[in-house]
Each structure stands twice: as C-alpha cells, then as structure tokens.
Amino acid sequence: MLNDTRIRNATKKANPYKLTDEKGLYIEIRPTGAKLWRYRYRIDGKENVYAMGEYCRDALTPGHISLEEARRRRATARELVRQGRHPAQQRDASKAAQQAQNANTFESVARDWLAENAKRWTPRHLETIKRALEGEVFPDIGALPIRSEAEVFAAAILAIMKRVANYAPVKAISLRQWCSAVFCYGVRNLRAGFDPTTVLRGAVNRPDVKHKTPLTKDQISHLSRQLAESTLTPATRIALQLLMLLFVRPSELRKAEWAEFDLQAGEWRIPAARMKKRELHVVPLSPQAITLLRELHDLTGERTYLFPNVRQPKTCMSETTLNQALRRLGYHLKFSAHGFRATATSVLHEFGYPEHLIELSLAHKERNATKAAYNQYQYFAERRDLLNTWAGMVEQWAAGNKVVPIRRTAA
Numbered sequence: 365m366l367n368d369t370r371i372r373n374a375t376k377k378a379n380p381y382k383l384t385d386e387k388g389l390y391i392e393i394r395p396t397g398a399k400l401w402r403y404r405y406r407i408d409g410k411e412n413v414y415a416m417g418e419y420c421r422d423a424l425t426p427g428h429i430s431l432e433e434a435r436r437r438r439a440t441a442r443e444l445v446r447q448g449r450h451p452a453q454q455r456d457a458s459k460a461a462q463q464a465q466n467a468n469t470f471e472s473v474a475r476d477w478l479a480e481n482a483k484r485w486t487p488r489h490l491e492t493i494k495r496a497l498e499g500e501v502f503p504d505i506g507a508l509p510i511r512s513e514a515e516v517f518a519a520a521i522l523a524i525m526k527r528v529a530n531y532a533p534v535k536a537i538s539l540r541q542w543c544s545a546v547f548c549y550g551v552r553n554l555r556a557g558f559d560p561t562t563v564l565r566g567a568v569n570r571p572d573v574k575h576k577t578p579l580t581k582d583q584i585s586h587l588s589r590q591l592a593e594s595t596l597t598p599a600t601r602i603a604l605q606l607l608m609l610l611f612v613r614p615s616e617l618r619k620a621e622w623a624e625f626d627l628q629a630g631e632w633r634i635p636a637a638r639m640k641k642r643e644l645h646v647v648p649l650s651p652q653a654i655t656l657l658r659e660l661h662d663l664t665g666e667r668t669y670l671f672p673n674v675r676q677p678k679t680c681m682s683e684t685t686l687n688q689a690l691r692r693l694g695y696h697l698k699f700s701a702h703g704f705r706a707t708a709t710s711v712l713h714e715f716g717y718p719e720h721l722i723e724l725s726l727a728h729k730e731r732n733a734t735k736a737a738y739n740q741y742q743y744f745a746e747r748r749d750l751l752n753t754w755a756g757m758v759e760q761w762a763a764g765n766k767v768v769p770i771r772r773t774a775a
Contacts, residue, residue, distance in 0.1 A: 376396065469509055474506075496539060504520055504523070578703060584761050590693050597674075614686055614701040646744065712754065
C-alpha cells in the first residue's frame with residue numbers, strides 16, 4: 365500500500381511508471397514529474413481506467429487529491445462499477461447537471477421573464493422593473509439556483525423587502541410581486557418548482573400616503589431654503605429645485621439627456637418615447653431653471669444624462685433617490701417628488717391662471733390630437749410666461765417675500 369512518504373519521494377523517469385495502492389488504485393509518475401491518480405476496473409470483461417486527478421498531500425489546489433481522498437473516491441467508483449456504471453460517465457453527468465443548475469439562476473430566469481414581456485410592456489415600465497431587480501434583488505439572490513430551498517429564497521426576499529420598506533414601502537411590495545412573477549414564469553417553463561414568495565404577502569403594509577398632496581406657499585418657502593442650505597449632493601439638490609420649477613414628472617427629469625436641451629433658446633424638448641402620453645413635450649425654461657442647468661452642466665455636462673447614477677454613470681439617477689432626499693429633509697410619508705406638480709397646479713389655480721395653460725404645462729393629453737398639436741405651439745409663449753412667473757414666485761417665497769395673487773382671466 366502507498367503512503368505519502370513513498371509518493372513524495374518518487375522521482376520522475378524517462379518513461380511513465382506506476383506506484384500501486386490496492387483494489388485497482390495506483391498513481392502514475394509522468395516524465396514531467398506529475399503524479400496522477402488512476403483507478404483500473406472492468407465492466408463486461410473490458411478493462412477501463414478512470415482518471416481522478418493529480419496528487420497533492422494537502423489537496424489545497426483545485427483538481428489535486430490527497431491519498432486519503434483518492435481512496436474515498438476509489439470506494440465510490442467501485443460501488444458504481446458494481447452497478448455496471450462507468451465512474452467517468454457518472455462524473456461528467458453530475459458535472460453537466462451542476463453546470464445546468466448554476467446557469468439556471470434566479471437572475472437568468474428573471475432576465476428571460478423580462479425579455480418575454482418586453483413587447484407587451486411600455487419601455488418605461490420594462491426599465492422600471494429591470495432597474496429595480498438589478499439594483500435591489502440580483503445582488504442578493506441573482507446567483508442562487510432557482511431550485512434552491514424555499515426557505516432560503518423566502519428569507520432572502522423578506523430581508524430585501526424590509527430593507528427597501530425603510531425608504532420605499534410601495535417599491536418593497538412591488539419587488540415581492542415581481543419576484544413572484546419570475547418564479548411563476550420559471551414554474552411554467554419547468555425551470556422552477558415553486559413560488560416561495562407566497563408566504564411573504566402582507567410582510568410589508570402599503571402606506572396610506574397621498575403622494576400628490578401639494579405644499580402650501582409657506583412650505584414651498586421652507587423647502588426652498590432647506591434645499592439651498594442642505595448637504596445633499598449638488599445634482600440631487602438641483603433635481604429637486606428643477607422639479608419645483610418645471611412641472612415635469614420625476615421620471616422625465618431623471619432620464620433627461622443633455623442632447624434634449626437648448627439653453628440658448630430656453631427650451632427642453634422631451635421625446636415622445638419618454639412621455640407618459642407618447643407625445644413630444646416642449647418645456648419652456650425660466651431664467652432660474654437655466655441658471656440651475658448651467659450649474660449642473662459644469663458637473664455632468666460631459667455625460668449623456670443630466671443626472672447620472674453614482675454607481676453606474678452610464679445610466680440615470682435611481683427612481684428612489686429624490687424621495688430619499690425628501691425623506692432626509694423631513695418629508696417622509698408627507699410629500700413625494702411627484703407632488704411638485706400638484707403644488708404648482710394648486711397655487712396657480714389659486715392665483716387665477718387659466719386651467720388650459722396649467723394642463724398644457726403638465727403635459728396632460730388633449731383628447732383631440734389635432735387640437736393637442738395646435739395648443740402645444742399656439743400657447744407656447746403663454747406657457748413660457750406662466751413658468752417664468754411661477755419661478756419668480758418661488759424665488760420670492762424662498763427669499764421670505766410675500767407674493768400678492770394677481771387674478772388672471774381665462775384666455
């Protein structure tokens with residue numbers, strides 16, 4: 365029988381030679397000095413050799429096998445031979461099955477699910493789900509085989525939900541729903557055997573939040589001063605200030621690209637593909653907005669997006685960034701980034717501005733397509749006046765000055 369001392373002392377020769385252990389196990393010494401484990405066996409009267417790997421006393425290197433481990437593998441191989449099965453074939457089959465399992469991860473199934481739904485979802489909806497999964501879910505469970513234990517997935521997804529719920533409860537609930545859809549897709553395609561998220565229904569309660577509750581004029585004044593004095597990153601501060609001035613949706617601002625802006629003309633042309641109503645929307649830029657944009661251009665003007673993602677600069681700002689910033693300023697569950705639109709609407713109605721100008725500025729769709737295109741350009745000068753006046757009022761409130769409403773008559 366072999367021992368480690370005998371194997372270590374074996375020197376290379378001009379031709380290969382063997383050191384025999386017992387029960388078909390031996391080590392082959394190659395002219396290169398390599399010491400390779402072999403197991404000789406017979407099936408149906410035919411001799412075969414099973415290559416098990418290279419010798420190493422401590423077996424610390426992948427593919428290297430100690431004497432003790434070689435004997436264990438020989439015992440396993442002998443049992444397979446008794447069953448009429450070739451050890452090498454069994455090893456290859458197990459390796460292929462493991463590789464298939466490793467490739468069939470949660471992330472791979474999720475991306476196939478996204479691809480299947482891409483044609484029936486809007487690009488905006490697809491991007492929202494994709495970014496949420498990539499940002500919150502894949503880092504934790506993306507590499508797990510989708511057939512892992514239900515308890516493993518349930519615990520991991522619950523931890524994700526609880527973490528996200530601290531700043532975005534509705535998003536946490538959506539993440540569970542999207543993960544559930546991925547598992548159901550996997551079950552339908554025989555890639556998964558269960559949906560472990562069913563036990564997590566109700567793990568996070570949907571908050572009773574009025575996201576569009578407008579700010580009062582005093583609150584606008586207070587928030588404006590907070591933003592000016594805050595420790596938020598300059599880009600995040602400017603994003604919130606622009607939302608206050610421009611009436612656009614947060615997603616439209618987050619995904620804004622510098623190529624869409626003409627600061628000289630004072631215009632921002634938002635492509636139809638990024639608008640909720642799928643129509644081009646031209647935003648007049650007030651002097652105050654242009655000043656902010658020039659400040660921002662010094663920071664991100666070399667990028668595609670006005671607000672690039674800090675971790676992934678080739679993508680835009682995360683959808684949670686602005687609401688997290690408002691949370692830091694004390695507006696958690698009281699006001700959201702989307703509420704700036706309702707704020708402007710409420711105050712401008714109070715000041716007597718015509719409803720059709722406010723609606724056009726908000727990019728609310730006109731039912732008659734011809735009339736919508738006509739209004740977009742006919743009232744552009746009036747809309748510019750509206751946004752300029754609004755920016756002036758916000759500036760005055762921020763300075764602590766009182767603005768007296770001037771009642772406007774409908775045009």
